[in-house]
Amino acid sequence: MVDSLISIAVEKFNTILQDEVALLVGVKNEIEKLFETFTSIQAVLEDAESRRVKDRAVKIWLEKLKEVAYDVDDILDEWMTENLRSQAAEEGDGSCFSFIVICFLSPLTCFNHVMFRHRIGSRIKEARGRLDDISKETRQLGLSVASGERERVDSEVKKDEIRKRETSSLVDRSSIVGREDDKNEVIDLLLRESSQEVTEVPFVISIVGMGGLGKTSLAKLVYNDEKLKGHFDIKMWVCVSEDFDVKRITKLMIESATESACNLESLDLLQSRLREFLHSKRFLLVLDDIWSEDRRMWDELRLPFQAGALGSRIVITARSEKVAMAMGNIHMHKLEALSDEDCWLMFSRSAFGDQSAEERLELKEIGRGIVKKCGGIPLAAKTIGSAMQLRRTRRQWELVLESETWNLVDVMEGILPALLLSYYDLPPALKQCFAYCSIFPKDWELEKATIVKLWIAQGFIGSDTSEDMEEIGGLYFDDLLRRSLLQDAEMGSNGSIFSCKMHDLVHDLAQSVAGNDCLIVGMTQQANLNLNKVHHSFIFSSSMFEVTSSSSTFHKADKLRTLLVSHGSRVFPPKLEMSLMKQVRISICLHKLFHHLQCLRALDMTGAKIVKLPRTVGQLKHLRYLDLSYSNIEEISAGLINCVNLQTLILNACEWLRKLPREMRKMISLRHLELERINNLSYLPKGIGRLSTLQTLTKFIVGGNHGVDGCDLGELKHLNLLQGSLDITQLQNVSSQEEAREAELYKKRHLHTLSLYFNYPTYGEEVGDEEKRRTEGVLEGLRPHTNLKELKIWSYRGSKFPEWMGDPSSNLIRILLYDCSECEQLPALWNLPMLQDLGMFGCPLLAEKYKEGGEDRPRIAHIPSVRIF
Template sequence: MLHFLGWLFPSFNFLFYDSHVKEWVDELKDAVYDAEDLLDEIANQDLQRKMETDPQTSAHQVWNIFSNSLNPFADGVESRVEEIIDRLEFLAQKKDVLGLKQGVGEKLFQRWPSTSVVDESGVYGRDDNKEEIIKMLVSDNSSGNEIGVISIVGMGGIGKTTLTQLVYNDESVKKYFDLEAWVCVSEEFDLLRITKTIFEATTSRGFTSDVNDLNFLQVKLKESLNGKKFLLVLDDVWNENYNNWDRLRTPLKVGSNGSKIIVTTRSENVALVMRSVHTHRLGQLSFEDCWWLFAKHAFENGDPSAHPYLEAIGKEIVKKCQGLPLAAKTLGGLLHFKVQADEWDNILRSEMWDLPSNEILPALRLSYYHLPSHLKQCFAYCSIFPKDYQFQKERLVLLWMAEGFLQQPKSKKRMEEVGDQYFHELLSRSFFQKSSSRNSCFVMHDLVNDLAQLVSGEFCIQLGDGWGHETYEKVCHLSYYRSEYDAFERFANFIEVKRLRTLFTLQLQFLPQSYLSNRILDKLLPKFRCLRVLSLFNYKTINLPDSIGNLKHLRYLNVSHSDIKRLPETVCPLN
């Protein structure tokens, strides 16, 4: 199974280009889900047998409860196993026809290397950030003889490179340092290329494009930096390997006291690996600054006064950007020379991934591309959360555990500790952000939420009022906000869904208790035999039916803040 999961998530890199690959991925997901369900059933049967033979348990009671359970050698299980194996083998052959190779992803989009050149007139809202970084650059805050490393961390498109360009070109900075060098590192940490670029920027001896001897370059670089106070910018760093960084740093140590390195990265782990003396977490622009950035690119001379009827629509579009400079700039450029209100309104109503010539999601997809497979799965699951939804780390970890997303640790770590590690990995890479209004909660940026919905596709959905969909058969994870009274009709379209794994009630603060139709509990719930997560949070009256004991895969049940008096005895044997 792990072999096929290894194919599943790298292939997401192709989803944005080829409909045939998307169809193949959906088929593979279907097969993997079916295989997981069957393996879980067999594992449950094995557990029940152990409980039956354990003299410390009420074996006969347990066995009676599970009298209708699966026998691995009966009820057609063997044929189901063979059918799934045939499907997986067919899909493995089909991948060769599609030209897919494990661990190899198609390059997402053309990324030009950054340079130190900046148009300062097009930058808004970064004066305070600039002054803070400059103050650290010209102060002696390094540790001993070590070079002071300042890391600028933030999500893709937040403006890390632009801020660094402003700092790099500031006159006070240029006067303070003897030498300066700018290197766009990007995804591949090419030690030879980086060393060569630094050497060429800090010496007047000409280009070394024909020199590929790392030892020669490091010796010469050491000579050119000896006793000099230098500023080195390493832009767009992804490397989290300490040994790579240590090899690069070795010839730099001869620089004069006060030498500094600025690192821009999406990951706080990079900042830790590079032993940063300060980590500057770059936040979103204010609405006003984001609006003026948008206006500069959307209107002639950046002046919206000539088109007042577009200004109101434009400000609603800027709200969608949620302070992300790349989004404001891209959408503004997309609307330049468009003066019809319906064209602007179309952009406002469009999903971000449907927009033409869109650089926003490709920039964010790059972060997703670099996630390991197990984190991609955990992130995609977060598409059950609506935009601006505040969630708790502990609750999300429990959901991941229930869905089986956490890899069994080889050490003595508890699964909760593994989930905590996964969560902080996503947090450090800016997929999650701390809530500004509730200290114990986290949120996703709206555009990161868009990305989660894009990669999860039709398998994760949020049920809203008036929500419609062409097909429900692929739905595995369903979330919804409670209404005052949740009638059976609201969920009737899901009665034929075969593999629903998540039925999750989204929590709203200060919303009073709701009522839930008994028909949902008695008629609909028993049909969701693959259910792993069931949240019936804050319903006023709930009488869970005995048939809940037939939900053999159920691992998470939340009936908190409800008026439930007791749980059926059939719940007890569920694991």
């Protein structure tokens, strides 16, 4: 991980050293000396990393180096931030000479500017002194430059190599071997009518074994087996993990059974609802990954199960037999290690890839030796097999077989040596990204887009002229999946990877290599919590008040770079109920919090019951990621515009949000602005079109209300990097086709979903001929790029649709029309080669023509899904 930190600093060195005008001579000399020292230390890092497990002195040396690297990164980032603020001032004033003018009018500003650089120079000199001391210790520790005997992947991830592997990189989750007998035995128990049936408690089958044996995989095979179809009335799958919370688990059972969100909050109501669902029904419940041995918790959880019919079954997976015994009426199925032959089969599927039969034969004997050391653990065989794909020579395989890591006892607190070797095999950038994932609790759903944005916020991902950071981050994520360090990939609606999970054993590895860097607070009682060396923290909390009131704890957390606060389910956030008095109190606490957390790069307060961010948020000069989704926030403080590094601002489902900062155009680093399900925001601040780096803008509001002068469509003209989804609302405010064309939607080639809202006040309201023609012109001018996949149109009042909707070169897959009450005819949608879904809702004139039996129905008969309501 340290090598990645140093790489980040070196990249910033290079950027700053090019700033010849801004650099004072003394500062430049200090930076050059620091750069040289960093480079010399970087050469021995590979040796140090391989010795850190066994040699405590080396481990301490690496910790000291890491702290200096973090401090240097902060210093260099402050320098670059100062330059960004100058650029933001120029952007806001619209003049490239603004700084010169300011200096002429205010000599104090120039003086402060020079003093800032002197202070930075002094801090760099102090850091270099610490680094020189660390450098001297390399000889005492006997650290040396890697001889090349142990080969590793290059210091940077070569993106073109990743792409070549990408075609066959994802592991097939269905390729489970050696578990057919186990599956049949468990299924037989599920289907068998037993004399041991107890009316009060369903029969429980526990799958028990150490981490990595494949307990969850076996449970999934059983749960989805064809033999169970029709046998159970209700099937439920719940991942329990370490947090055995009866209310949470009961809610998840209801949601699994009904496939919909449950908004009940009290345990009494939840258990009553579950009892109703289960009444006289035969059910199958899988409780995956149980840790709690508390029999009282189980007794409370099982109360609603008594309503189920005889033959109901519960399957649990657990590492401990004591956990299983706490469940009472059970059959325990102990999962054993795989045979050498099955383990070899799993290993070879991952390891050999496209190698020829001759190559496989040459490596087979060595490979079987490696498999032998995996101890029959499927996860170990699969993971080390994935790592071996990159090694093609006999000597490379022999080096893995002969590695001292296999001989370590209880290495890294019980982490399997095979997994540790897989970590060593990661390139430096991926090591940092992998370790960072340990900030999330076990079984947490790691959403790909969110993880990538957080990696970018921490500076783990660089960029070049050909690709942006999000694309590179996506490749990193996919590579971790390919290496089996992430698993259970879930696909999004567009066919790409949406999320993954991390196996418990791999999570233990990530926590071990992260050390003090990452800390999860709140899952268990933690006495004398010390955050003074923690850089990334995830906190479970029922309210921000609980977090911020522990002021003494956070006074010492001045090195914290990530603070993620969980207020409940990420999918179904809790109802936000709090008195105004408490909310004001929270705002005061945040003011104190921001004063101490000056190094923050990422802050997630999803579901926080806060009304307004204090102006002191502008003091967070390093801040790059801010998520306030599902909060009670009403107004974003103008202080936020001082966060010129901010890349991601997420405000989804902030129901009370009314206003964004007026000078938002100064936030020149902004790449993602998410505004989904925001109903009270009536306008966007003028100048948002200057944020040319924007890739995500989920909502664009045309004009303003109540006399407010908002954005016109022309602001979209230069935002050609926009991707994903875009909602354009208040289109009734657009005056003409020419104004609509100024948005240049036809240049937005990365958008896949476009929703157009005309926002007429009354459903079905008739409009005059002139208004119809104006509206038709507006829609004509909004022609999108042919790459668009989904188009939605709301409350359109024209008599006809534009011809571009029927363009044969279009890639549209779905078209949905809502309340288009004046339209009488569809364009030539039958010419669209990719169209799979057409929906018309509240479109009476169209419904008459295109419904079953309608005169024009044959024209759209080839479309697989046609819905008319």
